Amino acid sequence: ARGATVEDLDGNKYIDVMGGVAVNNVGHSHPEVVKAMYEQANEVAHTADFPSPVRVRLIEELVGIAPGDMRGHSRVAFAMSGSDAVETALKFAKYFTKRTEIVAFHGAYHGVTAGALALTTNQAYRRGLPPSIPGVHFAPYPYCYRCPFGKKFPDCDLECARYTGDMISKSGMGLADRPAAVIMEPVQGEGGYIVPPKEAIEWIAKVARENNILFIDDEVQAGFCRTGRWFAIEHHGVTPDLITAGKGLGGDFPVAAVIGHRRIMDELPKMWNPVTFGGNAVGAAVSLKNIELMRRYDLCRRSEVLGGYFMDLLKELEERSKIVGDVRGKGLMIGVELVKDKSTKAPMDMDKMIWLINRMRDNGVLALIAGRFENVVRFMPPLVITREQIDKVFAVFSKVIGELEEQI
Numbered sequence: 001a002r003g004a005t006v007e008d009l010d011g012n013k014y015i016d017v018m019g020g021v022a023v024n025n026v027g028h029s030h031p032e033v034v035k036a037m038y039e040q041a042n043e044v045a046h047t048a049d050f051p052s053p054v055r056v057r058l059i060e061e062l063v064g065i066a067p068g069d070m071r072g073h074s075r076v077a078f079a080m081s082g083s084d085a086v087e088t089a090l091k092f093a094k095y096f097t098k099r100t101e102i103v104a105f106h107g108a109y110h111g112v113t114a115g116a117l118a119l120t121t122n123q124a125y126r127r128g129l130p131p132s133i134p135g136v137h138f139a140p141y142p143y144c145y146r147c148p149f150g151k152k153f154p155d156c157d158l159e160c161a162r163y164t165g166d167m168i169s170k171s172g173m174g175l176a177d178r179p180a181a182v183i184m185e186p187v188q189g190e191g192g193y194i195v196p197p198k199e200a201i202e203w204i205a206k207v208a209r210e211n212n213i214l215f216i217d218d219e220v221q222a223g224f225c226r227t228g229r230w231f232a233i234e235h236h237g238v239t240p241d242l243i244t245a246g247k248g249l250g251g252d253f254p255v256a257a258v259i260g261h262r263r264i265m266d267e268l269p270k271m272w273n274p275v276t277f278g279g280n281a282v283g284a285a286v287s288l289k290n291i292e293l294m295r296r297y298d299l300c301r302r303s304e305v306l307g308g309y310f311m312d313l314l315k316e317l318e319e320r321s322k323i324v325g326d327v328r329g330k331g332l333m334i335g336v337e338l339v340k341d342k343s344t345k346a347p348m349d350m351d352k353m354i355w356l357i358n359r360m361r362d363n364g365v366l367a368l369i370a371g372r373f374e375n376v377v378r379f380m381p382p383l384v385i386t387r388e389q390i391d392k393v394f395a396v397f398s399k400v401i402g403e404l405e406e407q408i
């Protein structure tokens with residue numbers, strides 16, 4: 001694999017719009033990343049959660065790009081995966097607030113380890129297992145295309161956010177106390193690439209703040225220029241308390257972290273969260289190089305510009321197609337929700353979605369699906385993808401959509 005292309009064992013070439021599930025933000029096997037990986041491995045690779053120069057520099061970088069008031073006022077704890085980062089953030093929030101309950105959202109995906117799994121809503125991952133942690137409650141995600149209250153934004157008066165606000169701050173909504181934290185994806189990923197209205201997030205964050213409930217911003221999928229900002233929460237103008245990061249941070253090398261405001265992190269016991277492989281020096285060197293490349297090539301801006309270009313093409317397709325129900329996204333995190341009928345919004349059948357993805361692959365484009373009904377095609381290519389490659393992806397996608405329309 002190179003940049004935004006992948007070649008298979010038979011020599012077939014593909015444009016990659018799944019990017020290792022929103023991981024390869026600077027492209028596959030960037031030569032400078034490979035070099036940084038090798039050089040650091042040659043120096044020292046494993047330091048058992050002790051400081052190393054690259055690790056310290058990475059922490060400084062992360063604190064330097066953290067959003068809002070977290071910038072310059074944060075600390076970093078490393079983790080092994082996105083799931084593990086979520087686990088760590090839950091632990092920090094519970095210790096800090098001395099409370100135990102957590103509020104997550106319908107459609108959420110936060111990972112596969114005990115705590116993270118308990119916050120994940122797709123039954124495909126949970127079925128057959130007992131609840132893995134107690135005290136988890138779910139609130140309606142602001143999913144305007146399928147509003148949980150049957151309303152239309154902006155006339156809805158933010159009913160879903162107000163409901164969530166009441167849920168976290170008032171008695172009688174099923175919680176034993178105020179929760180330790182609300183955990184939210186700033187753009188919902190596995191749930192279908194759903195972009196919530198800014199005002200909804202602002203309301204939830206405001207009620208959380210007023211009630212000393214922490215706001216955990218899960219940026220594992222949406223972070224690191226994916227949506228056109230370092231962190232997707234920046235679109236919403238909200239400063240979180242804890243951020244979980246993974247995927248694009250390490251890219252070709254697994255790295256994950258929790259970035260937390262000092263107000264919280266400084267209250268945690270010392271030497272309390274040892275992670276043997278945490279902050280591995282090779283991972284730190286690679287992450288530093290990723291951040292350097294994101295800056296050098298202005299990948300946040302590139303994501304915003306190319307994402308806007310792609311969205312315009314897809315919006316035109318939405319207008320003329322009978323099965324493209326909704327096109328939404330930020331930067332190069334774009335979802336296209338397919339329906340059998342635009343007026344009823346009946347989700348496209350799973351077998352048709354699989355047919356579509358396979359057909360795209362046969363035409364040289366690697367894509368993935370998502371969504372509560374598995375009816376969303378998601379586009380999350382390496383951010384180094386070119387305009388010409390996007391044109392090709394669009395040509396393939398619109399052709400295959402046309403073929404699918406004929407089957408409906």
Ligand code: PMP
Pocket residue numbers: 021081082083084086109110111112185189190218219220221222246247
């Ligand atoms: N949070 C979000 C928002 C994710 O999208 C994912 C992975 N899809 C995770 C957490 C879990 O990350 P990992 O697979 O690295 O454990």
